[in-house]
Amino acid sequence: MSKTGFAGNKGDKDRSDCFVELELASSGGIRVALKSKVKFLYGDSIEALCNEVLAFFDVKHAVVTLEDKGALPFVIAARLEAAIKRVIRTEKEFLPALLTENQYETARDRHRFSRLYLPGNTPSLMINAGVHKPDAVILDLEDAVAIDRKSEARFLVRNTLRALDFMGAERMVRINQLPAGLNDLDYIIPHHVNVVLIPKCENAHQIHEVNNHILAIHNRLNVRSTVWLMPIVESALGIVNVFQIAGAADNVVAVAIGLEDYTADLGVSRTIEGTESLFARSMVVNACKAAGVQPIDSVFSDVGDMEGLQKNVMQSKALGFEGMGCIHPRQIKIIRDGFAPADQEINKAKRIVCAFDEATRKGLGVVSLGTKMIDAPVVKREQRTIDLAISLGKLDTNWKDTFNAEVQA
Amino acid sequence: MSKTAKLVVNAIGRAVPTEVNGKPVIPYKGVGKHKPEGRKYGPRIASCADFPEDGNKLVQSLRQALIKSGLKDGMTISTHHHFRNGDLIAVQIFDIAKELGIKNLVWFPSASFECHAPLTKYLEDGTIHHIEGSMNGQLGRFTSEGKMKGTGVLRSHGGRYQAVQDGEVEIDIAVIAAPAADFFGNANGVDGPAACGLLGFALADSQYADKVIVVTDNLVPFPCVPWQIQGNYVDYVVKVDQVGIPSKIVSGTTEITRSPDRLLLAEMTARFCEHAGIIKDGFSFQAGAGGTALSIGIYFAEMLKAKGMKARFARGGSNKYLVSMLQEGLVDYILDGQTFDLDGVKSMRENPNHVNTSPFTSYNYHGKGNFASMLDVVILGATEVDLNFNANVVTHSDGLLLHGIGGWQNCLFAKCTILPVPLFRDRIPVIRDEVTTLCGPGELIDVIVTERGIAINPLRTDLIERVRDSGLPVKTIHQLKEEAEKICGVPAKQKFEKEIVAVVKWVDGTVLDTIYKVSS
Numbered sequence: 001m002s003k004t005g006f007a008g009n010k011g012d013k014d015r016s017d018c019f020v021e022l023e024l025a026s027s028g029g030i031r032v033a034l035k036s037k038v039k040f041l042y043g044d045s046i047e048a049l050c051n052e053v054l055a056f057f058d059v060k061h062a063v064v065t066l067e068d069k070g071a072l073p074f075v076i077a078a079r080l081e082a083a084i085k086r087v088i089r090t091e092k093e094f095l096p097a098l099l100t101e102n103q104y105e106t107a108r109d110r111h112r113f114s115r116l117y118l119p120g121n122t123p124s125l126m127i128n129a130g131v132h133k134p135d136a137v138i139l140d141l142e143d144a145v146a147i148d149r150k151s152e153a154r155f156l157v158r159n160t161l162r163a164l165d166f167m168g169a170e171r172m173v174r175i176n177q178l179p180a181g182l183n184d185l186d187y188i189i190p191h192h193v194n195v196v197l198i199p200k201c202e203n204a205h206q207i208h209e210v211n212n213h214i215l216a217i218h219n220r221l222n223v224r225s226t227v228w229l230m231p232i233v234e235s236a237l238g239i240v241n242v243f244q245i246a247g248a249a250d251n252v253v254a255v256a257i258g259l260e261d262y263t264a265d266l267g268v269s270r271t272i273e274g275t276e277s278l279f280a281r282s283m284v285v286n287a288c289k290a291a292g293v294q295p296i297d298s299v300f301s302d303v304g305d306m307e308g309l310q311k312n313v314m315q316s317k318a319l320g321f322e323g324m325g326c327i328h329p330r331q332i333k334i335i336r337d338g339f340a341p342a343d344q345e346i347n348k349a350k351r352i353v354c355a356f357d358e359a360t361r362k363g364l365g366v367v368s369l370g371t372k373m374i375d376a377p378v379v380k381r382e383q384r385t386i387d388l389a390i391s392l393g394k395l396d397t398n399w400k401d402t403f404n405a406e407v408q409a
Numbered sequence: 410m411s412k413t414a415k416l417v418v419n420a421i422g423r424a425v426p427t428e429v430n431g432k433p434v435i436p437y438k439g440v441g442k443h444k445p446e447g448r449k450y451g452p453r454i455a456s457c458a459d460f461p462e463d464g465n466k467l468v469q470s471l472r473q474a475l476i477k478s479g480l481k482d483g484m485t486i487s488t489h490h491h492f493r494n495g496d497l498i499a500v501q502i503f504d505i506a507k508e509l510g511i512k513n514l515v516w517f518p519s520a521s522f523e524c525h526a527p528l529t530k531y532l533e534d535g536t537i538h539h540i541e542g543s544m545n546g547q548l549g550r551f552t553s554e555g556k557m558k559g560t561g562v563l564r565s566h567g568g569r570y571q572a573v574q575d576g577e578v579e580i581d582i583a584v585i586a587a588p589a590a591d592f593f594g595n596a597n598g599v600d601g602p603a604a605c606g607l608l609g610f611a612l613a614d615s616q617y618a619d620k621v622i623v624v625t626d627n628l629v630p631f632p633c634v635p636w637q638i639q640g641n642y643v644d645y646v647v648k649v650d651q652v653g654i655p656s657k658i659v660s661g662t663t664e665i666t667r668s669p670d671r672l673l674l675a676e677m678t679a680r681f682c683e684h685a686g687i688i689k690d691g692f693s694f695q696a697g698a699g700g701t702a703l704s705i706g707i708y709f710a711e712m713l714k715a716k717g718m719k720a721r722f723a724r725g726g727s728n729k730y731l732v733s734m735l736q737e738g739l740v741d742y743i744l745d746g747q748t749f750d751l752d753g754v755k756s757m758r759e760n761p762n763h764v765n766t767s768p769f770t771s772y773n774y775h776g777k778g779n780f781a782s783m784l785d786v787v788i789l790g791a792t793e794v795d796l797n798f799n800a801n802v803v804t805h806s807d808g809l810l811l812h813g814i815g816g817w818q819n820c821l822f823a824k825c826t827i828l829p830v831p832l833f834r835d836r837i838p839v840i841r842d843e844v845t846t847l848c849g850p851g852e853l854i855d856v857i858v859t860e861r862g863i864a865i866n867p868l869r870t871d872l873i874e875r876v877r878d879s880g881l882p883v884k885t886i887h888q889l890k891e892e893a894e895k896i897c898g899v900p901a902k903q904k905f906e907k908e909i910v911a912v913v914k915w916v917d918g919t920v921l922d923t924i925y926k927v928s929s
């Protein structure tokens with residue numbers, strides 16, 4: 001192995017990150033050269049952290065150069081560990097404390113309207129992600145991380161899962177395409193990840209591979225945690241096999257479609273109208289509904305075009321999708337509000353559900369609202385709208401009391 | 410004076426000198442506690458007999474005007490900052506002073522910008538003794554490193570008017586660069602290639618300076634109307650090729666922020682105002698020029714539109730967003746202290762409801778009231794806030810001078826003062842046990858909005874009550890500080906040298922805090 005290891009970022013625009021260079025030496029002890037914009041406040045604690053990490057890995061003689069741009073301690077630790085593991089071979093892991101706030105599991109059927117993608121090697125974008133209240137965050141180890149940074153990103157994502165509070169968002173990680181992605185699991189499964197996104201999924205076998213690997217990790221550590229899967233289909237073959245994928249295992253909760261890769265696979269351009277992907281999108285929606293999982297639409301990549309996004313969300317919802325990826329926090333609100341039932345829809349649902357109650361009370365076989373007959377499946381659909389509105393806080397649990405009072409008045 | 414002068418502890422617990430640049434000063438006594446007796450400063454009586462009857466006060470050059478004004482060692486020279494980073498005149502004044510071998514001048518600008526960085530060479534060679542105004546960028550660093558001969562004095566816009574009016578600062582020569590002027594000295598900011606809207610920051614200078622020079626690149630035949638600066642105060646008029654660089658004059662932050670974190674702060678601030686009952690028909694507001702503040706204006710506009718209401722007046726800095734609110738009838742009047750873009754300039758020129766103001770009308774604390782305290786809500790920035798809601802706006806946490814005070818201190822008198830700030834900036838926590846420099850007493854600061862929660866000053870039980878059931882994330886300031894420290898770690902206490910490099914004046918001229926040399 002080389003004698004010099006490095007990790008992290010030090011570009012002009014990099015913030016809340018650091019760059020670590022470590023050179024093993026044969027004598028002289030530990031020498032830390034710290035250049036930091038926060039040295040006057042945290043210089044001593046940064047040096048103490050460096051010494052603690054180096055001691056943990058039994059590094060006794062080394063020169064460490066740390067160029068810091070306000071990195072939080074868990075970031076510094078991840079960078080230093082990544083640099084160390086370029087020069088020494090060890091199974092040990094320096095883990096920051098797992099926040100109690102991060103030890104939650106998520107329900108299978110929670111809504112997943114807005115999921116914010118966060119590049120897995122860019123701490124500055126992660127730190128405030130939770131305050132924007134996405135339904136989920138996706139720490140991305142795949143396309144958002146350069147090939148030569150894959151290794152250091154794993155340490156950062158691992159530490160982030162443990163030490164950064166995402167304020168109740170579902171914590172997702174997009175692993176790399178299999179088989180490389182299987183190794184990513186070792187860095188995330190023990191650290192309370194809620195959902196694993198499997199990119200470029202093409203068959204059920206890949207789901208089983210991921211599950212087998214998770215099981216092996218669980219057995220090795222003698223722990224059990226609920227880990228949901230969200231395969232992403234983004235090829236012609238994946239689309240053809242999407243029902244098989246959606247139903248491959250009990251822990252698949254959703255299937256997402258990735259249109260950039262899919263249109264590339266077809267050899268066509270991706271358009272705003274999306275005619276070229278209508279078949280694929282309908283296929284995903286239909287397969288997911290058949291398998292009882294959530295269909296999730298592709299991201300909208302123009303972060304400046306809010307009107308285009310809104311239109312896209314409306315089309316997506318009309319096709320039957322139940323959520324979309326976000327690549328910028330500004331997209332969250334539009335996506336969440338778009339997929340959430342509108343006030344009009346909620347009002348209609350209220351009237352229909354109450355009419356159904358009324359008919360049941362009177363022992364009538366037929367539900368009607370005004371002159372219109374209401375079929376049973378319609379009632380079922382409207383009840384789902386009501387449940388969703390309640391879970392989003394748009395409707396009170398006791399809404400029937402006030403609604404009936406209003407109607408009587 | 411010795412830069413390690415005798416210190417006393419003032420009413421807000423800060424150690425301050427009793428003498429600055431050889432003159433005695435009064436330590437801060439508390440909000441509204443210092444009421445000087447006596448009369449205002451009076452400039453010399455002039456006689457028309459000494460001025461040309463035809464009204465023509467033109468002289469050949471700025472150099473000649475300065476010589477005629479009697480420029481000599483130790484004088485105080487004032488300039489205004491309406492040209493912001495496009496100012497071409499201030500540096501020329503000191504180039505001339507240098508050529509003439511003049512020493513120990515005091516520069517008294519209403520604010521400084523990066524374009525004034527060349528003045529560091531005159532601070533080094535003794536042409537300029539010290540600056541009383543704002544010290545930003547390179548000048549700030551120079552001052553913070555203890556390289557300035559004298560002690561810097563930082564004042565608010567209102568405090569600057571007060572200091573001139575009360576005779577704390579006697580301006581020997583005021584140089585007023587003007588986008589339009591006539592030979593008599595009437596001048597305005599609305600016309601000409603360097604149009605900047607208004608010249609309010611130069612009002613005190615014109616009224617009280619011993620000699621007043623108007624410099625313009627747009628000499629119009631008498632009368633120059635509107636005469637925002639009255640020629641009757643003016644000694645000499647100089648025509649030059651160019652007074653300012655237009656693109657840099659109106660380059661203030663005129664775009665709303667695209668930063669999602671700042672947009673969130675803006676949205677939370679606007680929602681707070683809504684729940685606190687501040688946004689109602691006929692209310693008034695002021696938001697600064699930063700991207701966050703601009704965005705808050707946009708949220709206000711949306712809320713007013715949705716409710717079918719309008720504001721009675723908004724205080725500028727104006728920009729295209731505020732102007733469009735005026736045009737759409739969402740606000741009746743803009744009472745404007747400076748225009749940040751060409752839309753603001755045009756509106757001030759053409760719309761009678763877009764009114765120019767001055768630090769006298771808006772901010773002067775030693776007047777019979779001012780506009781700032783009449784505002785329903787003001788939204789300001791800060792670099793640090795302490796557990797008593799005291800805030801810092803002039804230094805970084807590392808002690809480096811960063812900003813001038815601007816109208817910030819004066820605005821604190823609004824009925825509700827809100828500071829939207831991030832909980833931490835690249836690991837540097839904003840809420841601290843103690844601020845590095847105290848610029849605003851906490852008793853005047855009502856609400857701190859951060860992305861992770863909103864802290865309301867316990868003195869404002871009314872606001873606390875009004876937002877109780879709003880669903881807004883209201884926390885105590887202690888909770889916010891702990892949250893920041895949980896994420897960033899507990900910061901060490903900064904160390905500074907003993908040498909004083911500047912003092913911060915309060916709006917009444919008393920000394921609020923001391924700024925020390927940064928350790929190298």
